[in-house]
Amino acid sequence: MNKLSGKTALITGGSSGIGLASAKLFLAEGARLAITGRDPERLETARQQLGDDTLALVSEAGCLNDIEALLEQVGQHFQTLDILFLNAGIAEPTPLELTTEDQFDRIMRVNFKGVFFTIQKALPMLKPGASIIVTTSITNRSGTPNFSVYAASKAALRSMVQSLGLTLIGQGIRVNAINPGPIDTEGFNRLPLPGDVFQAIKTDIEGRSPIKRFGAPEEVAKVALFLASDDSAYVVGEEIVVDGGISLVCLP
Template sequence: MSDKLKNKVAVITGGSSGIGLATAKLFAAEGAKVAITGRNKDNLKKAVDSIGNQAISITGDVSNLANLAAIFQQVEAQLGKIDVLVANAAIYALAPLADFTEEMFDKISDINFKGTFFTVQKALPHMNNGASVILTSSVVAEKGVPQHAAYAASKAAVRSLARSFSAELLDRSIRVNVLTPGPADTPVFDSVTNTPEEAAAVKAGMAAFAPVKRIGTPEEMAAASLFLASADSAFMAGAELLLDGGIRSL
């Protein structure tokens, strides 16, 4: 490894599985002092054991502002001020428009949109000038996909936040950029299907839909986050890094 994040403090919300966990592992391997957050204490413990480099975990819900404030206070107390913030926590809920409930809508909005907004806000007092903030969006933010209306809208909101946040934080040299993945091989497929066979079928369908004829890996997304987190992307602000296997472009 190249120590691109040596002695940097990095916080990754939703860091106990999937893209968040792969990102935490890579950041730690690159020398970062990593803190991950999530709602399940047992999952967080397993994740921290796999990350290494004295990573820490903090249990909390990004839709709860008091939780967020406590998370960042604890990070600064244990690791120091934040150099990299990855606002990755999100939920994925699908249903036809006619069947989508208010409860489902509120949950997606509270975690994906409100949670991202206030994750950045509550982190600001604990963040170094010149820090890098990475927001996780989705390729469906600019696609019309059946059953994805609320989720896609929440991720389009995240893309918008990066522009506004970057403009507002220029005086602190804090860069806010967006990682926009396409379908990636994460446990999210298990959360929207009933059996391993159904999950495999959904993955196969998404792979067939992608021009490159496969889905991405969490490690590929983590490598993109490393670019956004490091000085390699110093000339990027309010921008988007798209890793979608050609879905949006081809």
């Protein structure tokens, strides 16, 4: 339907999962595209799936030098941006007694600090009418044992989206968030947990979910398309939950 015809998009964390599914959908809808990833091999595999016209750049989401270099390359290639989808993030267990300062700083640097400064440094490239989309998580509204630092980083993003939504709307730039629940992504399946523990967690989530399954990345991508397109022109500072209803029964 070409909802993004003539628009240019940058998706961080675009080499797998929600980011890659969104990249494929954005391309199908007519966007010009740049994606980032940390792993060169995974990024190259994604680029091959997306085609030679996609700009694929290795970049560490929490490193300010990488962010500046990324945006310089995107600027040289595309000049301006219409869509900035900040999807890169990391999730690690952080039991209170075992969490180190380095681990705390790494999670907050990638999940929160990197997002804030990517928006800041991308501002000169963002055209009036541009859309900024941030991936949060349903953990940002609930107690999440053993993942407290990850949940806090996503709660910080939720607050930031509200504040920057007000800050930037005067420039014609919309800021919104997608709040995914349990999604069957490579990132989730790579959580550093023993196999039996991981399977027990997955089975428990499926059992508690009203829809009785994990979501697919493609289902989240359709919400990203809505926020990226002019269909959401009157949506500002919002967080759209995509979780199969699990937050209705598992959150306060």
